[in-house]
Amino acid sequence: MPLVIYNTLTRRKEDFSPICSTRVTMYVCGPTVYNRVHIGNARPAVIFDVLFRVLQTLYPRVDYARNITDIDDKIIKASRELNQDISVITERYSRLYIQDMDSLNNLTPTFSPRATDHISEMLDIITDLVKSGFAYFSDGHVLFSVAADSNYGKLSQRLSSELMAGARIDVASYKQNPGDFVLWKPSGPADPGWPSRWGRGRPGWHIECSAMVKKHLGETIDIHGGGQDLLFPHHENENAQSRCIHNGRPLSNFWMHNGFVNLDGEKMSKSLGNFRLVGDLLKKYPGEVLRYAILTAHYRFEQNFGFSVLDAAKNSLNSLYGYLRAAENIKISHSDEVSSCRGVDALLDDLNTPLALSELHRIAKEMHTSRGTKQKRLKTQLMSLSRLMGLLQQKPEAWFKNKIENQVITNDQIEDAINARKEAKFAGDYVTADIIRKRLEKSGVVLEDSRKDTTWRRR
């Protein structure tokens, strides 16, 4: 079964085929680093990580770039408010972002380019655009001229003539057309800035991606991804800039957009203030739970994200790891080969992760009730499918016993309590034994008695 991807450009599912059969290029818009990221920022990172993993099984080389925007007016604002140098802020939050993404089991992208490392590349593009008449200089700004680009609006299906209707566009006096957007803007003496032929200034929002895509991946790439909210204006503008300096060749053949994460039925966003930070959630839940929860919904649609979703995700993982724990001594040979099965096919069908997850459960359950070669085969299948999704990759023992930040009781304390209970049980003192178990349960520890001994897990 071929990989099928829903392409925003054509509003259809299409068979995926890369420009070069041996190398796939993918670029995903990362965060602006001025504070901690919320779970909505984590969604594209997880989704495209799954795609990255899937592509790696299909093609010999996959170049995946996920950028970090480290120059932006919001960062400048944060720098003023905190009275800290801008680089201190961007360094801190880049590091935390990468840390958060790592704890969600995301693989490290091939490239993690930063905007400020690409100023000269941006200026080159701007120079090109001005030279070829797609951009103009006005009152210290360099602006892209929407009217000069006949294909403008195609990606987001918006006619530039209709942009006026909402009357929500910043109609600045230096713009020839309200839809024109800034490529380069002047910086005050206190603002960060770089010298240019248009004076000391800094880049507009969209130009960085055009520059980084071109430098690391090429003129036209295979897949460009990001959140739904980036479709317009960000991706439309990126695409316009790149197309215009490349004789009409597109920035990307496939455009993918993930839906939002909602909280109480409303879009989670920093401007609304209704967000859950990944870092905060990680104090209560293992990263794998966040990842599982993200994968329970299809990426194109919006997803509700409350604690009940996380609790359910955790219980589901408990069940899967429980099966794996029971099958721990079944040896399987690790192989990168991924054979076709319903779960893999689900992923190949525009990343139907909810369906793939249901397969995980089906396989795990069947594995549990099988024996011999069948069981071995099913475990192999389970492990390779889950690896494609970045799940179930730790030892069951670690899953059940590793402490997360908010848990206080130590493994030693648990073991001691279990020993005490064992003595009580041996003496027939079930009252004491039950008190100990209840006390442990209050600390989030569940005991499981078997014939031989007592094992435990954190709830």
Place this chain on the structure above:
RNA sequence: GGCGCGGUGGCAGAGUGGUUAUGCAGCGGACUGCAACUCCGUUAACGCCGGUUCGAUUCCGACCCGCGCCUCCA
């Protein structure tokens, strides 16, 4: 005003023109000193109204409701 998405059982969430996933939660039973784990069984849904059809949750049309983009935003 323009463009777009969605409404499925208690919750989450796939999918399909007829046999109605899956997970979590619930319920009944087995196992257990009691539990937990596991096993067996089980309840329960397709916003509303028309149309097409032998048959629609699935296709078509209208309607209602919710959400998003058009300004920074994953």
